Amino acid sequence: MAELRLKSSRFRAEREADWLKLEKLLTRAETRSASALSDDELIALPVLYRSALSSLSVARATSLDGNLVDYLESLSARAYFFVYGTRTSLVGRIGRFFAHDWPAAARSTWRETLVCAALMLMGIVLAYVMVNQDPAWFQSFVPGQLVEGRGPDASTEQLRQTLFDTHHQNTAQAMLPAFATFLFTNNAGVGLMAFALGFAFGLPTAILEFYNGCTLGAFLAVFISHGLGYEAGGWLMIHGVTELTATVLAGAAGMKIGWAVAFPGDRTRLDAAAAEGRKAATLMAGVLVMLFCAGILEGIGRQMIQDTVVRYAIAATTGVFWLVYLYAPRRAPKAMEGGRG
C-alpha cells in the first residue's frame, strides 16, 4: 500500500477488516439474538469490541477523517451495549423473578405495605360506621356503576341474589372467562395507577388506598345490616384476599417511590427515585400476577362455587399461600446473573 501516504490512512487499512467483521456480527446478533452466533463468534465478539475501542482512541488522537471517527463511535457504542447489555434469557429472568426477586421486593417494602394496609382498614372501618349510622353516605362512597342493586334500599332477597347467582346461571357461565379477563385488565389498570401516582410523594396513592377501603366498608355495612355479613364475607374474600393484597402491595410500591422522592437521604432526588423505582417496579410485576389470579378467582371461582364454606376455605388457602410465598424466609439465590464481561 505504498500509495497511502497518511499515517491515518495506513492505520485504517490495517484495522478495517476487524471493524467490518464486528459490524457484521453485531447486525446478526441484534436482528436475531445472541444464539444466532456460533461459539467462536461469541468468543471473538468481546475481543473485536475491545480492538474497536482502542481503534476509536487512536482515531480520535490521530485521524481527522470525520466519518471514520463517527463510524467507530457508533460501532463501539453498539458493541458496548451488546457486550455489557442484558445477558440472561427471558425464561431465566422470569424464573429468577418468581424464585427470588418478587418475594425479596415484597419483603423490603414491608413498612409501606403495613401503612397501606392500615389506610385501607381505616377506610373500611370509617365507611362501615358512617353508612351504619346514615345509609345516605353509601352513595358518596360507592361509584354508581358498582352498585348494581346492592344499595341500602335493596331488600334482603335482592342482596342475596347478588351474592348467589342462581336464576341466569347458564348464560352467565358461558361468559365467565371473558368476565374474568375483564376484571383482571380492569384491576391491573387500578393497580398500575396506584403505583404510578406514588411518584407525587405517595399522597395520591394513600388517598386511593383509603378510598378503596371506604368502598369496601360501605358494601359491608349494607350487607351486614341485612344479616348477610357471613355470606358477603365469603363472596368477597374468595378473590378479595388476593386482590386486596395486590392493591395494598401496589400502593406500597408507589409509596416507596414517593418516600424516596420526599426523603432522598444522601442521594440526589433523581438517583433515589431511580433506585427505589426499580425495586418498586419488580414488586409491581408481581402485583400484576396476583391480580391475574384474583381475576380468575373472581370471574370463574366465585361464579362456579356457590357454597359459602368452600368460598371461605379458598380464601384462607390463598391467604396462607401468599403469606408464605412472599414473606417466609428463604435461601439467598445462588449467584447474580452472569458476569460483567
Next chain:
Amino acid sequence: MAKAKTAASPKPAKPPATLERELITPEGVDLRLRLAEASERASAFLLDAAIIVGVLVAMTIVMLLALLATKGHGGSAIAVLWLFGSFVLRNLYFILFELTPKAATPGKRILGLRVAARNGGRLTADAIFGRNAMRELEVFLPLSFLFAHAQDIDAVIALAGAAWCAVFVFFPLFNRDRLRVGDLVAGTWVVKTPKLKLLRDMASRPDDTRGLVFSAAQLDAYGVKELQVLEQVLRRYDAKVVAAVAARIRGKIGWTASDGEGDGDFLDAYYRALRGRLEGRLLFGRRRKDKHDQG
C-alpha cells in the same frame, strides 16, 4: 462497571446543555453518547402508537370474522382472546420489545434510538418494567379518562385532564437529559445509536494529482473544522459546490490554477495535503480547531 459522569460524584455538576453525554466504558474509553431529541422521542412514540392501534384494529376484525364463522358459539373464548390481546398490546408491547438485545420498540428502532441505563450500567428488566408502568399515568390514564367520560364531564375537568396530560407530555422538554417521568423513576434514558456506514477514506484515492504542491503558509490557512467541511463537500461531490469551494480556497491561499487543473483534483490534493499537515501536528499534541485558532 461503566460510569456516566452524572452518577460518579455525590453532588453532580449540572448536565451540559448539549445532548452529548459522557459514558466511560470499563475499558476507559469515552463513548460520547448522544441523547435522543424530544422530537425523535415523540415520533417514535407516535409510530408505536400507530402500530398498536393498527394491530388492535386488525385483531378486532379477525375476531369478528371468527365470531361470524363460529356463528356466535365461540363468543366467550373470542372475548377472552380479545381482552387479553389488547391488554398485552397496551401494557406489554413496550416492555417485551425493550427486553430484547436492541432495547427498543419498533418505533425507536426506525429512528435509531435505544433505551440505556443512566448510570452506564446494565439495563435491567425492572428498569424497563418501571419506565413503562409509568406510561399508565402519562398516557393511558388521561386518555381513557377523557375518552371514556367525554359526554358527561364538564369543561373544567376536561381542562384539568388536558393540563395533567400536558405536564407529562412536555416533561422531557424541561430537563436537560430529556427524561420523561418513566425514565426518571427507572433510571434510564434514551440514546441515539445510529448505524453508520464506513465510507471511503477521502485521502486514499489513487493519486494522480501529485504535481500539486502546497507551501506551509498555504496549508496553515485552515483548521480541523474547515477540513471536515471540505471532506463532506468531496463526499457529496456536487459540481457547483465543488467549483465554488475551489474558487474560494484558491482565493484564500493565493493559488493560481495551471492549465487543465480540474476543481475536483485541486480540492482532492488540497484536502490530502491539509489533512497530512494537521494530522502531523496532531501527533505532537496540537489540534488546530479552526482557521481562527492561532495557538
